[in-house]
Amino acid sequence: MPARRYHLWLGCLAGPFLVVLAVTGVLLAVDALWARATQPAAAPASLSVAELAAGLAGHGTLERLAxxxxxxIVAQFAAPRRRAAVDPTDLSLRPVAETGDTIRTATEIHRTLMIGDRGRLILALATCAGLLLAATGLARIWRGERGGGALRRLHRGLGLTFALPFVVSAATGLGLAVATIFPLQIDGIRPAFPAAFAEGDRLPVGAVAALASVAVGDLEELVLPRADDANDGYFLATADRFAWIDPVSGGVAAASERPVMHRLAAAVLRFHAGRSMTALAVIFGLAAAAVGLLGLTGLAVGGIAIAIRRRRPVVSGAAAKADTIILVGSQGGTTWGFAERLAARLIEAGHLVDLAAMNNLASEYPKAQQLIVLTATHGIGEPPDSADRFLARLPQATLPPAFAVLGFGDREAKAFCGFAEAVDAALLATGAKPMLSLERIHRRSETDYAAWVERLLAALGHGRQASLPTDASTARQWPAPVVRGSPTRRVLSGTAMGSRWSVQLWLPQDHDLSDLTARLSARIARIETSLSRFRGDSEVMAFDRAPCDVWQSVSRDLAEVLAVGLDIGRRSGGAFDVGLAAEVAACGFGSGWSGSGVARDRIVAAHETIELDRGARRIRKRAAVSLDLAGIAKGWAVDELSRLVAEAGFPAHLVALDGELRAGAVQPDGRPWAIGLEAPAVGRRAVIGHIDLIKRSVATSGNNRRFAANGGHTLDPATGRSVAAGPASVSVFASTCIVADAWATALMVRGRDGLAAARAAGVEALFVAREPLAMPPATRAARWLGAQLSNHRRCRDAQP
Structure with missing residues (x-):
């Protein structure tokens, strides 16, 4: 049985008990911290037990110190009868803090589940299982397992972070449980009571030499002799010995060393409870909280895995009649979602589809013409739970003549889509013909998946078909507008920022959209009033003229745009900069501006120069800087137009402004919005691929449109000059167009390092490589479509 199976079943069995231990452990750790925070100050190192006992004589007849x-330090007095906590710095008394009912209950649950030694044994076994869970979990991480959903990544990250404190806490707790179930013997360890003490008057406690030689920090217990018993003496217990002390001579009458196991047990108790050091209580408290989350996330992940193994396919019962077989290998359920969407699309295209888990491979499929396998990879090239018997059953099966394999994985893993590669090779070895080459999808990329579906449909003879929506539930999230008549595609448009904006809607031809068009045009006008350098009265130009270190109130438009721009400037390491107006103009791209300022000898990044108070909507600059928002303003305008269209009751729409687009909900017929990708050809426009969007944005940055004598219009903030190397264009996908717009510029600036920057920032991006200008445009387009669209480079999108 592989380590992940041990890990799964151990977690399912021991997880509930570990969660109980974790919750009660957090309460006890908080109690330990509170106790240390409220206890009296520590005793001075020079204070002896004799001095302490003598100093307390003024409070009454001292009977015992512990x-x-x-x-x-707790003092017990015989007269007047009382117990009190002692402040060793001034020997004053205060009430002893009593343990509350909640802590007592939590302690009992933590130790015995409130059922005695049976509960103690159950928790001890659960703790052993927890140690095995830590070992198997660390083994899986050490072997290089990566990827998985957010729940798996959280589970893995918590385990790696808190593995050491958990192991220490669990091991010490297990030792205490064993010591309690099999208690250490006390008989014969303490010294026997002396046969007789010296005769004469007792010394004052402060003059007892044996007590004067013991520091309070080493004291565990001191029992003073009774006044009415002349044959009684002092009993002293320290960390390393027991002793009877003669009250007359002040010397040691009898003593014995404490066994090593006793000292170890005492130290383990203090250590496990976190009461010896505040830092330990904090660390063990955090570890207990992490174990609780590990238990909950582990139980959730384990439950999902078990459910996936037992899952029944949505499209079933047609294996004997189906012409298309879809087999699914899934660990966490995500691959099933892709497979179900593919099955729905193939059924729409006229195929009879059977959908099943890979482990449910039938011995034969009489009428099937093609087998399609969608599988994840678990661990290092291992099969997921719903496919772990597939390769063993494959030789006995009679397969359809053609196949295609789609693998899902994580590029950071040691064997990216390793199991998919094994399945592809095994199917090829059976003599079946591949319809498509093996495709590997990084982190469930919707764009890669849509492109693969396009190629699969083409291979099946359906030509270009609309790809599946990016979310199967999207079609139900937005109600269609209530209108009369048959809807047709309507396009609204107007001028904006030196270009034109457009909005595509589905409405009857006679539906009046003049009011919406007027509102959209008015919104564009307000945005230009704030963000345009072509208007001398804009807020941008006013900021240029404002003195340094003076706060300036701004509109929501400028405040929000600067908030995103400055944030992405920081996250991109300065690759995106909103303060390059003077440098842009110096390169010949500021024609028509109302002003541009003077180019700086040394460029200081805008996020280091501009201070933004977003809540109060005010900004100020620490040094001279001129704003150029061309790399982000259009994205903001697209977002605002999309918002207004949705608020008007039209959730299904597509907004475009130059190279920035934002799609709303799916079209009325259930299709996504198909976006054409432009080839990097200078002087002409050619569509070389399509991407389907639903409630997503895309923005493209490139130098194929605007050129000056000294290069393209995208400037590198580090040099103040045009970006000369790197990709021909970069398209970024994000939930908002303003984020996509800014990141597209930043990744274009990073040039050849753009791919690494996108991965580091978690940005989903598509890079179009440069081709030699001598190559015919059609050849460049064909090469791009054949290689770039299927294997474009990107990471998942992460908003700032």
């Missing part, structure tokens, strides 16, 4: 595990 030191709690947290270090509190």
């Amino acid at each position: 030191v709690t595990p947290v270090g509190t």
Whole structure:
């Protein structure tokens, strides 16, 4: 059985008990911290037991001194009868803090589940299982397992972070449980009571030499002799010995060393409870909280895995009649979602589809013409739970003549889509013909998946078909507008920022959209009033003229745009900069501006120069800087137009402004919005691929449109000059167009390092490589479509 199976079943069995231990452990850790925070100050190193006992004589007849595990000194007096905590710095008394009912209950649950030694044994076994869970989990991480959903990544990250404190806490707790079930013997360890003490008057406690030689920090217990018993003496217990002390001579009458196991047990108790050091209580408390989350996330992940193994396919019962077989290998359920969407699309295209888990491979499929396998990879090239018997059953099966394999994985894993590669090779070895080459999808990329579906449909003879929506539930999230008549595609448009904006809607031809068009045009006008350098009265130009270190109130448009721009400037390491107007103009791209300022000898990044108070909507600059928002303003305008269209009751729409687009909900017929990708050809426009969007944005940055004598219009903030190397264009996908717009510029600036920057920032991006200008445009397009669209480079999108 592989380590992940041990890990799964151990977690399912021991997880509930570990969660109980974790919750009660957090309460006890908080109690230990509170006890240390409220206890009296520590005793001075020079204070002896004799001095302490003598100093307390003024409070009454001292009977006993004891030191709690947290270090509190408790004095018990015979007259007047009372117990009190002692402040060793001034020997004053205060009430002893009593343990509350909640802590007592939590302690009992933590130790015995409130059912005695049976509960103690159950928790001990659960703790052993927890140690095995830590070992198997660390083994899986050490072997290089990566990827998985957010729940798996959280589970893995918590385990790696808190593995060491958990192991220490679990091992010490297990030792305490064993010591309690099989208690250490006390008989014969303490010294026998002396046959007789010296005769004469007793010394004052402060003059007893044996007590004067013991520091309070080493004290565990001191019992003073009774006044009415002339044959009684002092009993002293320290960390390393027991002793009877003669009250007359002040010397040691009898003593014995404490066994090593006793000292170890006492130290383990203090250590496990976190009462010996505040830092330990904090670390063990955090570890207990992490174990609780590990237990909950582990139980959730384990439950999902078990459910996936038992899952029944949505499209079933047609294996004997189906012409298309879809087999699914899934660990966490995500691959099933892709497979179900593919099955729905193939059924729409006229195929009879059977959908099943890979482990349910039938011995034969009489009428099937093609087998399609969608599989994840678990661990290092291992099969997921719903496919772990597939390769063993494959030789006995009679397969359809053609196949295609789609693998899902994580590029950071040691064997990216390793199991998919094994399945592809095994199917090829059976003599079946591949319809498509093996495709590997990084982190469930919707764009890669849509492109693969396009190629699969083409291979099946359906030509270009609309790809599946990016979310199967999207079609139900937005109600269609209530209108009369048959809807047709309507296009609204107007001028904006030196270009034109457009909005595509589905409405009857006679539906009046003049009011919406007017509102959209008015919104564009307000945005230009704030963000345009072509208007001398804009807020941008006013900011240029404002003195340094003076706060300036701004509109929501400028405040929000600067908030995103400055943030992405920081996250991109300065590759995106909103303060390059003077440098842009100096390169010949500021024609028509109302002003541009003077180019700086040394460029200081805008996020280091501009201070933004977003809540109060005000900004100020620490040094001279001129704003150029061309790399982000259009994205903001697209977002605002999309918002207004949705608020008007038209959730299904597509907004475009130059190279920035944002799609709303799916079209009325259920299709996504198909976006054409432009080839990097200078002087002409050619569509070389399509991407389907639903409630997503895309923005493209490139130098194929605007050129000056000294290069393209995208400037590198580090040099103040045009970006000369790197990709021909970069398209970024994000939930908002303003984020996509800014990141597209930043990744274009990073040039050849753009791919690494996108991965580091978690940005989903598509890079179009440069081709030699001598190559015919059609050849460049064909090469791009054949290689770039299927294997474009990107990471998942992460908003700032």
